[in-house]
Amino acid sequence: MTYDALLIVSFGGPESTADVLPFLRNVTRGRGIPEERLAEVAEHYYHFGGVSPINQWCRSLIQALQADFAANGVNLPIYWGNRNWPPMLVDAVQRMTGDGVKRALAFTTSAYGSYSSCRQYLEDLAAARAAVGSRAPVIDKIRHFFDHxxxxxxxxxxxxxxxxxxxxxxxxxxxxxxxxxxxxxxxxxxxxxxxxxxxxxxxxxxxxxxxxxxxxxxxxxxxxxxxxxxxxxxxxxxxxxxxxxxxxxxxxxxxxxxxxxxxxxxxxxxxxxxxxxxxxxxxxxxxxxAGTPGLDARVVTMVRELVAERTDGVAVKRLGKLPLWNPNDDGCCPARRPPGMGR
Missing domain, CATH: 3.40.50.1400 (Rossmann fold)
Structure with missing residues (x-):
């Protein structure tokens, strides 16, 4: 399959104390979560100066991927869009459309399959494409990578x-x-x-x-x-x-x-x-x-290898034995919207 861009898709997070409550309202929109519960969760963010580390991690990951792609002859521009906080997914899709992208791969920052970690991102991508209009690129989500x-x-x-x-x-x-x-x-x-x-x-x-x-x-x-x-x-x-x-x-x-x-x-x-x-x-x-992978060079290589599975048909690299499937299929992680609130 021919692709002409990679889109990094993540949850998003606040980057100042003023961002915290608006961010939490975005996360919980339509779920009827009372303001007092949002204020309680907001204290967790205030403990860290109102800043979630996830946005800066995405920026650093993109920089590392750009260098890795250039060193390995991967000619794909990289875009970034979040579910809940700028840069928003719809804005990323709008930029891709303006740049003439026709078909893109999406790497989401969750390794597993479930409604909130897989299907909901597919719904977000569909909503962003619909908002941009008929010229929006086709976007295919990369597979679950829990055993890479x-x-x-x-x-x-x-x-x-x-x-x-x-x-x-x-x-x-x-x-x-x-x-x-x-x-x-x-x-x-x-x-x-x-x-x-x-x-x-x-x-x-x-x-x-x-x-x-x-x-x-x-x-x-x-x-x-x-x-x-x-x-x-x-x-x-x-x-x-x-x-x-x-x-x-x-x-x-x-x-x-x-x-x-x-x-x-x-x-x-x-x-x-x-x-x-x-x-x-x-x-x-x-x-x-114990630590998380963070920006380990093997994570960067993993993303390139996951891209190559789709662009060049290279062999799937995995350690586990559970079945894998195409997350873009209708049967993947059926829509069962969770009650309550995510963070």
């Missing part, structure tokens, strides 16, 4: 490093916890066209990271950043609840790897580095948070 070596191996390296920091007195009483963003149970129950669910993909990533890290420590997959109303059922256990159980079992140290996130999003910085770390301290547990 460029995603798995940086997590494994960070995990090994963090395991090495566990104090000797906790030897034999250490647990690895892999975390990803919780989603409503109803959303997870809607499988992709080949039957693999979000939880299956996250579990496979956890297994692959442990294998790549050459670790035999016991591990669990837990969930974080739940944002729905109390009456709705979301994936469990929550990382904080699980820490309570592990402490009761005599676990003395935990190493937490946030495999749901390519970079240190606010959910990582607040929910893990603040809330979960404080829970562990209260329980007397040694707490170690």
């Amino acid at each position: 070596p460029g995603f798995v191996q940086p997590f494994a390296d960070h995990l090994r490093h963090s395991i090495d920091q566990v104090p000797a007195e906790a030897e034999g009483h250490t647990r690895v916890l892999f975390t990803a963003h919780s989603i409503p149970l109803a959303m997870n129950d809607v499988s992709g066209p080949e039957g693999a669910r979000y939880t299956d993909q996250v579990a496979e990533t956890a297994s692959l990271v442990m294998e790549a890290a050459r670790s035999r420590l016991p591990y669990d997959v837990v969930w974080q950043s739940r944002s729905g109303p109390p009456e709705s059922k979301w994936l469990e256990p929550d990382v904080n609840d699980h820490l309570e159980r592990l402490a009761a079992e005599g676990v003395k140290a935990v190493v937490v790897s946030p495999i749901g996130f390519l970079s240190d999003h606010l959910e990582v910085l607040w929910d893990l580095d603040n809330e979960a770390a404080e829970t562990a301290r209260r329980l007397g547990m040694s707490y170690h948070r």
Whole structure:
């Protein structure tokens, strides 16, 4: 297939304290979230000066990709559009249209399949194209990359490093916890066209990271950043609840790897580095948070390789065995809009 641009698509985030509440209103538009709940979540952003790291990470990723593409003969201009904060997706599509782009690939910054991490981005792309009009380019989303070596191996390296920091007195009483963003149970129950669910993909990533890290420590997959109303059922256990159980079992140290996130999003910085770390301290547990891939060179290479799968038909590079499918197909991550609020 011939493509003439790459579009980076991300969630977006505020870049000043004045941005925070307008950003949260964008995120929750149409969901009936009360202002007091928005004000509560806003405090998490204010803790970091009102700035989410995700926009700067996208800028840096684009710079790294431009250099990598130039060095490897990939002649694709790179555009960037967000779901919830400037640069907005519709503006990116408008620029692409004005530049004469006819068909583009979209790399979204979520590795997994679910409504909010896959299908909703497809809906956003369709809405942006519709707003721009009939001259808007066709945009195809790149596949899920939860088992790509460029995603798995940086997590494994960070995990090994963090395991090495566990104090000797906790030897034999250490647990690895892999975390990803919780989603409503109803959303997870809607499988992709080949039957693999979000939880299956996250579990496979956890297994692959442990294998790549050459670790035999016991591990669990837990969930974080739940944002729905109390009456709705979301994936469990929550990382904080699980820490309570592990402490009761005599676990003395935990190493937490946030495999749901390519970079240190606010959910990582607040929910893990603040809330979960404080829970562990209260329980007397040694707490170690492993890093995310961030701008690891293998992530940049991964994006180029994912592009080449579509542009040049190169072999798919992956470590897992779960089925893969074209996310642009109608059966991918069926629309099941989540209740509550994302961050």
